[in-house]
Amino acid sequence: MAFYYSRDRGELEDPARLIVAGELIKAGVVSLQQGEEPEPHYHPNEEQFVMVLSGKLQMLVGDETAVVGPGDLVHIPRNVMHGIKVIEGPMVWFNCKSPVGNGDIKQDYTEAPNSSDIKATLGRD
Numbered sequence: 520m521a522f523y524y525s526r527d528r529g530e531l532e533d534p535a536r537l538i539v540a541g542e543l544i545k546a547g548v549v550s551l552q553q554g555e556e557p558e559p560h561y562h563p564n565e566e567q568f569v570m571v572l573s574g575k576l577q578m579l580v581g582d583e584t585a586v587v588g589p590g591d592l593v594h595i596p597r598n599v600m601h602g603i604k605v606i607e608g609p610m611v612w613f614n615c616k617s618p619v620g621n622g623d624i625k626q627d628y629t630e631a632p633n634s635s636d637i638k639a640t641l642g643r644d
Contacts, residue, residue, distance in 0.1 A: 540622030
């Protein structure tokens with residue numbers, strides 16, 4: 520399949536996500552509201568790029584923290600702890616990860632051992 524239409528999102532289990540898997544990468548659009556942030560984590564086997572399409576979030580990647588918004592691109596290397604706090608929602612981003620693995624966007628999530636410290640840094644107490 521070459522084309523994936525936004526109108527098809529209603530057929531998915533979670534209509535806020537449209538995730539597709541190719542041969543070497545998985546990609547998709549993810550939408551989060553304030554308070555829906557995933558636990559701080561890292562990916563031992565995946566490299567990730569995120570481009571913010573709308574909304575605004577504070578993001579910690581490794582030891583760097585920044586506020587990112589529409590048009591900003593973030594690179595998350597393998598094994599680097601990261602976390603987010605949505606500060607203006609809905610936050611919508613385009614996400615690419617490689618390798619594709621089994622195609623599940625959360626396949627390689629490993630909770631950060633310092634998760635509570637990351638959440639505190641982001642003001643997610």
